[in-house]
Amino acid sequence: MKIMDKTKQKNALMIAFPIEAGNFKDAGEASSKIKSRLLQLGFQGPLIRRVAIATYEAEMNLVIHSEGGIIKAEINPGSVIILVTDVGPGISDLNKAMQEGFSTAPEHVREMGFGAGMGLPNMCSCASEFFIDSEIGKGTTIKMLIS
Ligand SMILES: Nc1ncnc2c1ncn2[C@@H]1O[C@H](COP(=O)(O)OP(=O)(O)OP(=O)(O)O)[C@@H](O)[C@H]1O
Numbered sequence: 001m002k003i004m005d006k007t008k009q010k011n012a013l014m015i016a017f018p019i020e021a022g023n024f025k026d027a028g029e030a031s032s033k034i035k036s037r038l039l040q041l042g043f044q045g046p047l048i049r050r051v052a053i054a055t056y057e058a059e060m061n062l063v064i065h066s067e068g069g070i071i072k073a074e075i076n077p078g079s080v081i082i083l084v085t086d087v088g089p090g091i092s093d094l095n096k097a098m099q100e101g102f103s104t105a106p107e108h109v110r111e112m113g114f115g116a117g118m119g120l121p122n123m124c125s126c127a128s129e130f131f132i133d134s135e136i137g138k139g140t141t142i143k144m145l146i147s
């Protein structure tokens, strides 16, 4: 079954974090808390790293490009599903956005070291399954299975 059709497993542990647009001060907290939880639960280092990178990139995209959203982690034995939803402008050309180096990040964000256009490609390479959907003027949804 494809990731986009998967519903929550019965005994899954769910943790959720609201992400505020433009809040660079707290950015990275959701990914670091998910990482700590997985460490506590005894997940393997390489899987934790992939979850942490994918979640961090998703989190930064919400801070930079959206008007705010939620990141949820569904933790199952041996695998994690990261669900990202935001309210915002959406992405007009998903194929373009998925390409390495494509970025619409404004100058003041680039000055902080973001805007290489590597976030979505990174998420994709960290995920075992990756799903993205976006609606112009509404927002973006990403679902990633990391196993
Ligand atoms: N949640 C989002 N809402 C609206 N647009 C988005 C969102 N996420 C990504 N985008 C669009 O897709 C582009 C590519 O995203 P990606 O994460 O790959 O690069 P970036 O955020 O611009 O730079 P980097 O992630 O390397 O700092 C963004 O520049 C932006 O135009």
Ligand SMILES: [Mg+2]
Residues within 6 Å of the ligand: 057, 060, 061, 118, 119, 120
């Ligand atoms: Mg990004």
